[in-house]
Amino acid sequence: MVINTSTRLHQVKAYLLNYISQNQLKRNDQLPSEAAIAKTLGVSRNTLREAYISLENEGIIVRRHGIGTFVAHPPVIRDSLNEFLPFAKLIQDSGYQPNFQTLSMGFVPASIEVNDALNTPPSTELRCIKRLVLADQQPVIYVEDYFAPVVEEAALNWDDFNGNMVHFLAASLGSPLHQIQSRIRAAAISPDISQYLELEAGTPILSVRSTIYAVDNRPVTYSKICFNSTIMELDIVRIIRTK
Amino acid sequence: MVINTSTRLHQVKAYLLNYISQNQLKRNDQLPSEAAIAKTLGVSRNTLREAYISLENEGIIVRRHGIGTFVAHPPVIRDSLNEFLPFAKLIQDSGYQPNFQTLSMGFVPASIEVNDALNTPPSTELRCIKRLVLADQQPVIYVEDYFAPVVEEAALNWDDFNGNMVHFLAASLGSPLHQIQSRIRAAAISPDISQYLELEAGTPILSVRSTIYAVDNRPVTYSKICFNSTIMELDIVRIIRTK
DNA sequence: TAAGAGAAGTTGGACGTCCAATGTTTCTCC
C-alpha cells in the first residue's frame, strides 16, 4: 500500500493545483478543458480525467457535464452534533428551505450490524424507515432508522412522526431516553444510496451510525445516516475542562 | 449531477455485492481475479477494476498488489471525540503500540483558512508542526498544528511537547483554555498527505479542522487532522437532556 | 423576428491494449 508519489497522476494533480494558485483562480473560475490540459502536459485524456475526478472528490473543483470544469464552492450547511436540532432546523438556519421525503417504511429483516446494535436475535424483522432530507429541493442527508421491538410494543402513532427522532421517541415512549452513541467515518458512497443523494458512486461522504439508548441502557433505535459532505459539514463544540 | 444507475459500472458493482452475499464470503476470503470476473461478465478489465477500486473505497473489499482481492476487515481503532484523550492513549486502548513521528516544525506563511481561524492578518508567519501518529508502525493520523502569535509570546519550551495539544497548552500557557470547535467532513485524501498515511490518493478520509479557544475567546491553535478512516472511526457519546 | 436545426465544444462512459510491479509457486542446479 506504499505510494509512489511520482506517478503521472500525481504530477498532473500537482500541476493543476499549481495552475490554480499561479493564475489566482477563484471560485467559479473555469479551468481549461480536459483535452486542452492533456495536450499541454502530453498525457492521455484518461489520465487527466482521473486527476480532475480526484480533485473534485477533494472538493477543490467541480466538473459540469457539457460545460466545463470550475473551481469549487466551499461547504455550505453546517450541522452541530452536540445539540439535538432537528435536521429541518439546522437546514433552515443555514438559509435553505428544508424538506423531507419518505422513501419507504415497513418491516425488514435486520442485518448483522443492526442486530448487533439493537441486541436482537438474527432474522428479526424490524420497522425501518428510509428518508431523505432536502435543502432547497437538493437532497443532502439520507437516513435509515431501525426500531427495536420495544418501540413496537409501545404502539406509537407513526403519523405523528415529525422527522426528529429524539423528540418523537421522548414524547411517545414510556421509558425516557438516556444517550446517543454516534460512530463517524468517511466512506465512498454506495451505489444504491448515491442515486438518492444524486452523487456519483464513489464520492466521499460522512457515514454516521447512531444508537439511541433508554435509561435502562436498552437500545431503542439504530440509524444509518449519510451526509453529503460536499455541501455540509459537522460542527462540534466542546468545553475544555482540565483537571 | 443526476445519476444513471444502470451504467455498466453499477451493474458490475451490484453483481459483485451479490456474489459476496450469495457465496457467503467472509472477511479475508478471496474474490476471483479482475481478469476472471471481467471475462465472466463480458466487460473490460478497466471497468471491472474501477468497480473493485470503488468497492475498496467503500470499505467492502481490499485489493493487494500481486496477490488478489479479498473481503475487507472492519475498522479497528476507535476515537472518542468528546474526551480529550491523547492519540497515544486511545491507540493503546485499542490494543496497538502508539508512536509519534514529527515530519517538520518551523514557521510557515499561513493560508487564508488558517488566518481566518486564528484571526491573524494575511501573510503572517506561524509556527507549524506536522506530525504523524502511528499504531503498530502503521500511520493512522496526520496532524498539522498552527499556533497563534499569543503562543509564541508565551515562550514555551517546545521540548516538553508530548503530543497532547490541550494538556501541553493548558499546562504551559498563561490564560486557561476554554473550548474546542471541530468541523468534520469527508474528503478524498490529497496527494501530498496520501504518502504519509500510505493510502492511495483519492481514498475517503475523515478531515477534522479544530480550533482551540482561550477563555477570552481568542483562538490559540488551529489543527488540520486527517484520520485514516479505513482503520479507525470517531466515537461520540452524548447524554440526552429533553426539556 | 423567432423558432428550430445544426455545429462545436465539453464532460461521461467504456473498451482494448500494453507493460510495470509484486507475490507465489515451481523448477533447476549445485
Next chain:
DNA sequence: GGAGAAACATTGGACGTCCAACTTCTCTTA
C-alpha cells in the same frame, strides 16, 4: 536438501480510441 532462478498470476498505471450526453452558440428558414 537448499538456494536461487524462472515462470506464472495478480494488481497497478497509462495510453489511445470511440461514441454518448449535455450545453452553448450560430446559422438557416419560415
